[in-house]
Amino acid sequence: MEKKVTLKELAKVLNVSVATVSKALNDSYDISEETKIRVKKKAKELNYVPNIIAQSLKLKKSFSLGVIIPNITDEFFARAVHGITKEAKENKYKTLISISNEELQSERESVDTFLNSNIDGLLISLASETQMKKQYEHIKKIQDQEIPIVLFDRVTDEINCDKITIDDFKSAYDATYFLLRKGCKNVVFLSTISNTSVCELRKKGYAQALKDSKIKVGATRFLEVTHENLEIELKKFLDHEEVDGILGADEHSAVASLHLVQNLGYKVPGQISVIGFTNGSLTKFTVPSLTAISQHSELMGKNAVQILLSRIQNGYLDKEMQHKIVQTNLIQRKSTRSKS
Amino acid sequence: MEKKVTLKELAKVLNVSVATVSKALNDSYDISEETKIRVKKKAKELNYVPNIIAQSLKLKKSFSLGVIIPNITDEFFARAVHGITKEAKENKYKTLISISNEELQSERESVDTFLNSNIDGLLISLASETQMKKQYEHIKKIQDQEIPIVLFDRVTDEINCDKITIDDFKSAYDATYFLLRKGCKNVVFLSTISNTSVCELRKKGYAQALKDSKIKVGATRFLEVTHENLEIELKKFLDHEEVDGILGADEHSAVASLHLVQNLGYKVPGQISVIGFTNGSLTKFTVPSLTAISQHSELMGKNAVQILLSRIQNGYLDKEMQHKIVQTNLIQRKSTRSKS
DNA sequence: ATGAAAGCGCTAACAG
DNA sequence: CTGTTAGCGCTTTCAT
Numbered sequence A, B: 001m002e003k004k005v006t007l008k009e010l011a012k013v014l015n016v017s018v019a020t021v022s023k024a025l026n027d028s029y030d031i032s033e034e035t036k037i038r039v040k041k042k043a044k045e046l047n048y049v050p051n052i053i054a055q056s057l058k059l060k061k062s063f064s065l066g067v068i069i070p071n072i073t074d075e076f077f078a079r080a081v082h083g084i085t086k087e088a089k090e091n092k093y094k095t096l097i098s099i100s101n102e103e104l105q106s107e108r109e110s111v112d113t114f115l116n117s118n119i120d121g122l123l124i125s126l127a128s129e130t131q132m133k134k135q136y137e138h139i140k141k142i143q144d145q146e147i148p149i150v151l152f153d154r155v156t157d158e159i160n161c162d163k164i165t166i167d168d169f170k171s172a173y174d175a176t177y178f179l180l181r182k183g184c185k186n187v188v189f190l191s192t193i194s195n196t197s198v199c200e201l202r203k204k205g206y207a208q209a210l211k212d213s214k215i216k217v218g219a220t221r222f223l224e225v226t227h228e229n230l231e232i233e234l235k236k237f238l239d240h241e242e243v244d245g246i247l248g249a250d251e252h253s254a255v256a257s258l259h260l261v262q263n264l265g266y267k268v269p270g271q272i273s274v275i276g277f278t279n280g281s282l283t284k285f286t287v288p289s290l291t292a293i294s295q296h297s298e299l300m301g302k303n304a305v306q307i308l309l310s311r312i313q314n315g316y317l318d319k320e321m322q323h324k325i326v327q328t329n330l331i332q333r334k335s336t337r338s339k340s
Numbered sequence C: 001a002t003g004a005a006a007g008c009g010c011t012a013a014c015a016g
Numbered sequence D: 001c002t003g004t005t006a007g008c009g010c011t012t013t014c015a016t
Helices: A007-014 A018-025 A033-045 A052-059 A075-090 A104-116 A128-133 A137-144 A168-181 A197-212 A230-240 A251-263 A297-314 B007-014 B018-025 B033-045 B052-059 B075-090 B104-116 B128-133 B137-144 B168-181 B197-212 B230-240 B251-263 B297-314
Strands: A064-069 A094-099 A121-124 A149-152 A162-166 A187-191 A221-224 A245-248 A273-277 A291-294 A323-326 A329-331 B064-069 B094-099 B121-124 B149-152 B162-166 B187-191 B221-224 B245-248 B273-277 B291-294 B323-326 B329-331
Touching (some): A052 B052, A064 A075, A075 B094, A094 A104, A094 B075, A104 A128, A137 A149, A149 A297, A162 A168, A168 A197, A168 A245, A168 A273, A168 A329, A187 A197, A187 A230, A230 A251, A245 A251, B007 B018, B007 B033, B018 B033, B064 B075, B075 B094, B075 B297, B104 B121, B104 B128, B121 B297, B162 B168, B168 B187, B168 B197, B168 B245, B168 B273, B187 B230, B187 B251, B230 B251, B245 B251
Parallel strands (some): A162 A323, A187 A221, A273 A291, B064 B094, B064 B121, B121 B149, B149 B162, B162 B323, B187 B221, B273 B291
Antiparallel strands (some): A094 B094, A291 A329
């Protein structure tokens, strides 16, 4: 085993003090060019790598960011994580990932772990249970330590911190409007992500679009289901109600409903049009391909890190908390009619 | 800001030494029951949390595992990460995640980061570029430090460490055999994950199944493409060749080909049957639903952590390296004929 | 049963 | 420009 070389050893070999070596390596002002070069050369030669743990202890800074996401199989979050890890890496930060599985308790545990790991900042998208129960003391606990937080996607007004989301209201509004413009009159809102802030905002956007419609359209109808009962609930619903458009609040509800209604004999988009949030990599392989709202999740992750790092570097209360909006766009495919 | 309480402060409040507090909290033998209780009570009262950084420095152990995966949008890896983080958390280990994006250089950088973060162990699924170029010095560098490694899914014989995979050969063999049994005669092997160990093994399994066939079947045909050119290459291929079965080496190739061949007018499963590796959550929503090989990726992640932790706890060279095989199974859906 | 002291590897006053 | 010293928070011998 190749033993790790420390500052002390470097110092001995170079016949200087530990302090000098440390300063030289950190490009301190008060070290001569000459010795800097000498030290750096030797450091490279002996394959010196600084011990981050020791640095952390001394500097009270761990160069690590905590990340908590509700789940990772949803491609939205998978891509967000990709953006996050990439941007963090480029800034020499490590990322500690924790998946809450939509559970409040799990989120609390992660916070505790992160807290005694001395993370420098936290990125979190809230679990549905957390949003439903409106329990945020664990988040406040982080803020008590003056550790900056960036909430992304699933946010709440009850926490004062930087935030980044899409414009859920507007995106849903636009998508609904799009369906109406194509001639749909009876659009239903379908979701498997009840109790999340994004779902609530999307519901409002959808409702407002119906309300603003100049032509007469059906009432607002919300169908909130789970992955498990989606099929049975939607079927029941279709038995009673006239439906010619579905707005899926998440990728799963869109893909699953697209599948189901066709199995039930409806033509898509002939009789029913479907639009879904989240433009996952498989949406283009459904039959027909799915019209979807692209959320640019990777970009959101990247921006979230940037905001967090700037907060870390400039101090906790440097300036007003910001809420950044990432643009979305509607990718038109074949699950919606092409003309009214 | 609520200041963090340290051992020193606890000691002062309790009128004992720092050493005593530390030992009491760690349930050391040579502390009286009485003081243990007293100390623990006070610790809880003052909300004491140990500083892991300091512990790490002292114990030369960071309680963190490094994880490197080739990508995260592939549901196989997303689920594996889920299994990993969950199992690690239950054992009080943190997970540092890095995505190599299939690039060797990125893998190297991650290794360096991990190395000076003093990870206690590494979980890695190799990037395709790494496997293609057979460059493993960065991995050896980890082993030089006697940090245990578990290779999962994408492995190589050139690294002596614990491994966990599915039986790629057998799974492909069985899937191919399944197609033949259903009457397919001209099965093509389609992959977008060329240059990976898993792809090579699956190719061999497929080839062997054709070879072992008692009835006369077409020759082995491998079609290795990228996400980008899959469509054009497969189309070209179908123009010249007779095909009544497709074995997709990865989810993407299966889903994309299922989609394409139907667009080209073939009936599935009437004229062409399709099987894919990785039983992602959307495969059941393709039309027709996709027969797939379930890889139990979450379980694989969990087991990988267990193996790694046992190696960490029992020492680097405790016993022979093991190669664990996770069972797969074929989920029969509608993209393959139901009888011959 | 408890405590004093050393030290993990590093940084940063401060002194020279 | 360089070195001495103290100390980050913790664990662990070794005395007592």
